[in-house]
Amino acid sequence: MQDDRDELQQRMTILGDLDIAAFLPWINRHAAKLGLRQTISHADNGRIELDLRGPEELIDMMEVGCLLGPIDVWVETIDRQPLETRRLA
Secondary structure (H helix, E strand, O other): OOOHHHEEEEEEEEEEEOOHHHHHHHHHHHHHHHOOEEEEEEEOOOEEEEEEEEEHHHHHHHHHHHHHOOOOOEEEEEEEEEOOOOOOO
């Protein structure tokens, strides 16, 4: 069982040529497979802002997955920022 103290909250900002009709369902499925809690706070064909909560290693895996994502999506950059300055207690 996962210890909540090992969880982070981060905002992942994805920039590129993003087909949100294909990418958003992919993001939802991939986050669920990794066991991450996620909320999409902004989405258009140039930028997606995704709030994630989970272990840092799984958020890292989500970032790599998004970089490799669906064939009809071109991710140029991903920026990650903490939503909290400390680990959750």
